[in-house]
Amino acid sequence: MTRVWQTGTGRENAFETARAHERLQLLAQRGQAARTVAQQAVDAEDCRRLLSMLGLDGEPPSAPVD
Numbered sequence: 001m002t003r004v005w006q007t008g009t010g011r012e013n014a015f016e017t018a019r020a021h022e023r024l025q026l027l028a029q030r031g032q033a034a035r036t037v038a039q040q041a042v043d044a045e046d047c048r049r050l051l052s053m054l055g056l057d058g059e060p061p062s063a064p065v066d
Helices: 011-040 044-053
Strands: none
């Protein structure tokens, strides 16, 4: 895990930086999962079905609302 260091701008900035970092990590992980599924699928329909089962068929999840 990457540590987020606070700068002189306050805790809110450090928190937002951490959230942005986690969002990027999530998107990278979802992309890797989708590529792995695509490599293992037998055809396009199989790929679509598998991606749907994993929740990887649509838009990336939106940021949580505070």
